[in-house]
Amino acid sequence: MKKILLNGVDGNFGQKAAKVLLEKWPHEDLIFTAPTEKGLEMYKDVDVEKRVADFNDSEGLVKAFEGVDTMILISMPFVGPKRRAAQKTALDAAVKAKVNRLVYTSIVGAGEKDIDTYEVNDHVWFEAYVKEQPIHYLFLRDSQYAEAMVSNYVNAYENTNNVLANNMGEGLMAYISRDDCALACACAAMSDWQDRVVDVNGPEQLTIGQYIQIANEVTGHDVKYVEINDEQQYEFFDSIGVPRTTEDMWAQTATNFPFCSDGMVTFGRAIRLGQMSTFTNDFEELTGQKPMTVKEMFEDMENHLIGSRTSTND
Secondary structure: OOOOEEEEOHHHHHHHEEEEEHHHHHHEEEEEOOOOHHHHHHHHHOOOEEEEEOOOOOHHHHHHOOOEEEEEEEEOOOOHHHHHHHHHHHHHHHHHOOOOOEEEEEEEEOOOOOOOOOHHHHHHHHHHHHHHOOOEEEEEEEEEEEHHHHHHHHHHHHHHHEEEOOOOOOOOOEOHHHHHHHHHHHHHHHHHHOOOEEOOOOOEEOOOOHHHHHHHHHOOOEEEEEEOOHHHHHHHHOOOOOOOOOOOOOHHHOOOOOHHHHHHHHHHHHHHOOOOOOOOOHHHHHOOOOOOOOHHHHHHHHHOOOOOOOOOOO
16 A cells, blocks of 8 residues: 655644544555644544644755655645645655655636635645646645634624624535545545646535525524725724735734734635636545535534634744
């Protein structure tokens, strides 16, 4: 069996992908990494090889990636030059270590010619860089996490008088659960697929208004969608203390706000412009099962909130 290395097993997404791999792949052929020994402590009783992969230590990374066939790289939680530098360092080390294939969690919209968003631009850049290297790849272009909008919906009826306002308008998104994205990631690593893009989409395309209608039917609440423009969206995020970028104080505020306003505003704009409406059956082809519906997630709402985002970038 081929050796699969999963980076970032200490993060939310990484833990979910690790669980799938532990259930489906021989443990002797798994390697789990985290940036520090502390990040590996939760796996101390799990019979897989564990290595520290510090993305600030390029020489150490080469050693950490030795003997690996397929490496999973979960995109960094910070955005901009730090993300690009960290991921470039990891990829360069993988190439030096002669890793055969990279599985990378990208994002919906990364293939759009005119896309220009704070979040997506990094993925576009990194995908292009990967293609220049002597390594096989799978790019998993995940749709928006439905959990993010579940949390926004809860906030609407708890804190904003049953109003959910944003700048998505009538744009379509095939919302998908983070659990399904992690499943797809693990299945991609276990597959023989290579040198292709996999669109990880949910089972239905919805406007945000349709999304809220489903939520209301399941929960009995009466949340209403109000479309606002981009500047109004910025003003709202400013009013509740959301940082504009992932620089400066973002790491300290990530527990309360696991996003930045530049990311959310430009993301919403791209949805409104139809740049993130990709809708395929790649998920079912890859995993052999159907993705969860928005209705199913609201029926189990407590287990489908977005949660805290890992913001470690040291």
